[in-house]
Amino acid sequence: MLAIKIPSTFIPERNYVIRQLLGELLGLSYSVHIHETNLSMDYTIIALPNGRNLWIRDVFFSQFKDGEVYWHTDVSKIEVKDWHHDAAPEGSLPVLFGEAVLRVDEGDLICEADLLAGVFFMLTRWEELASSERDMHGRFPLKSSLAYKYQYWKRPVVNETAEMLWNLLQLIGIEQERRAASFEMVITHDVDDLAYWGRKFRLLRSLGRTCLQMQPVEAYRVLQNYVRVKRGQEQDPYLTFDWLMDISERIGVQSRFYFMSGGISEYDNRYAIKSKACQRLLKHIQHRGHKLGFHPSYHSFTNKEQFIAEKLRLEEVAQCEIDEGRQHYLRFDADQTWRIWEEAGMKLDSTLGFAEDGGFRSGICQAYQVFDVHNRCELTLREMPLTVMEVSLVGYLGLSPQDMLDRMNDLQQKVRRYGGQFVLLWHNSNLSGRTWDPYRPIYQSFLLEGDVKSEQRRSSVIRASRTLG
Structure with a gap:
């Protein structure tokens, strides 16, 4: 010792x-x-x-x-x-x-x-x-x-x-054995929107935008999709849950779906958590063996009462304990947010990532116990830092599909090297449409055609092979 x-x-x-x-x-x-x-x-x-x-x-x-x-x-x-x-x-x-x-x-x-x-x-x-x-x-x-x-x-x-x-x-001659660590792929989905055609005035806004841009073919495609979805002839573009779960199951991991259940800002309340459609979806995800989590609303990162009320509402609908999730818009206050999560009985947060790019905001690629610097004490809450979000690479950096894949693979190699957790955030709503159609194959390619599946079995931490001096 x-x-x-x-x-x-x-x-x-x-x-x-x-x-x-x-x-x-x-x-x-x-x-x-x-x-x-x-x-x-x-x-x-x-x-x-x-x-x-x-x-x-x-x-x-x-x-x-x-x-x-x-x-x-x-x-x-x-x-x-x-x-x-x-x-x-x-x-x-x-x-x-x-x-x-x-x-x-x-x-x-x-x-x-x-x-x-x-x-x-x-x-x-x-x-x-x-x-x-x-x-x-x-x-x-x-x-x-x-x-x-x-x-x-x-x-x-x-x-x-x-x-x-x-x-x-x-x-200096340590004789203890160290712990080996294994690479893990963690796939998360923040559910900001449940259905593309579920929001009021979506059709009018979509048609108005295409008309202003003088794109009659696109306007016809939008109208056709709306009619076919409403008639039950096509799946709503945002209802990608089964497709996402299929891919996760093929590599032997759970998808984690983080749902919203309230809010008071323009960024919230895009669906009703108590609706029958949402209740059916929650049960379906659980039935398939995947994980439900919490996506607290825009202002909740500094509002404990609002956070707890939303958490209880989600648990009531899901009929299970909810103990992990991620803040909406990755909003985080280093003095308050973790303490709110702790006091609400949460066990695992995955908010810590930069919106502007992938990487390591807290410098680590494993879940770790957090420390409350204000009260000078460790919390029971653990942080599982976000490695990369698809919006960072496409929305903020404007990367092409191939450049996006290269960036994700580079980050994955670094995480694998240390036997860490590669935490991917890909929204269910970012897999179709003019912007996202080219990137849907990237999601599939990254998870199914790379080294992720084989590395899930085991990846030991780095052992220095060079001569130390």
Whole structure:
């Protein structure tokens, strides 16, 4: 067992990071102790049974008195160093705090980079409390992040840090076995709309738009589709649920459908959760063995009462416990949203992804336990970060179908490398129509023709093969 000695300040924060890195990601046995003297207070020390130690510099938290608010830090002044070292699984590692230096001293390794504080920075998202930058939907923008400034938002840097720690521990002779991790494909669908022709005035708006654009052929196609759907001769363009479940079943995974059940904004209430059609659909999804989840409305990310009322309404209709989901429009407040989910009895959130692009908003490609920085405590809620959303690649970046497939495959390779969870969001309503028709084959190709199916069986975490020095 490893013996870990930590400074006597910010103990909840330090324990949290150690648990995530050494316990959750590496699966190592350890015990934590407080430094008995002030001689080594500037370091966290990981002591091996063989008498050798890994010293990790404490740079960030040593600046503050115990419990002092640290998220007023000017993040723009943080200079990230690119640490090139053989122990880094990708050849280099972004260092947010401290110096990119590793020394050897009488058999011990002295790491001058505060790797632990860097992980805490990423997982807790306190960076978003330190910034007032928000987009039109009140979201923290990708371009305001340190990860964007230093170009590492497409890297799971927390996983990379765990691997680097493992490699350093190997250098000083660790004998424990680490936990193996398996790649997992997680397919999610936010149900913003239930049926294309279910909303009032959809036909008039569609015909009006095509007429203004002088597209009579398209106007005829729209009218024909409307008539055929209403007569029961064609499936509504948004009723893609069976098609989605068919593909998921072919690769041996559940689809997760996150339903809305209320709201007070123009972005909400596109269908009635208590309608007979919706009730039939919920039962059908459950009957096929797939997962129901919650898609809280636009304003609920800072409104606990509204959140709970909507959750209870969904559970009443679904007649089952609902314990996972994702916020509408990926709206997230680093001080409030997780706490609301915790108090509402939710177990798994999958909101944390940037709307503007795929990647790793919290620097990790596995579900992890979240930390409430305001109350300085761990929650039972776990975050399963969103890897990529189809709207990010098509709506925000305007990628062609092939470029979209390439981008998703690139992200999937990175997740697979660390035995992580690739969390895909593809709305049921984005599989047909002039914009989305070319991308429907991409969804199918990505899941059925790539390496996803074989990798579902097992994919072990990276093992460094290079000689470490």
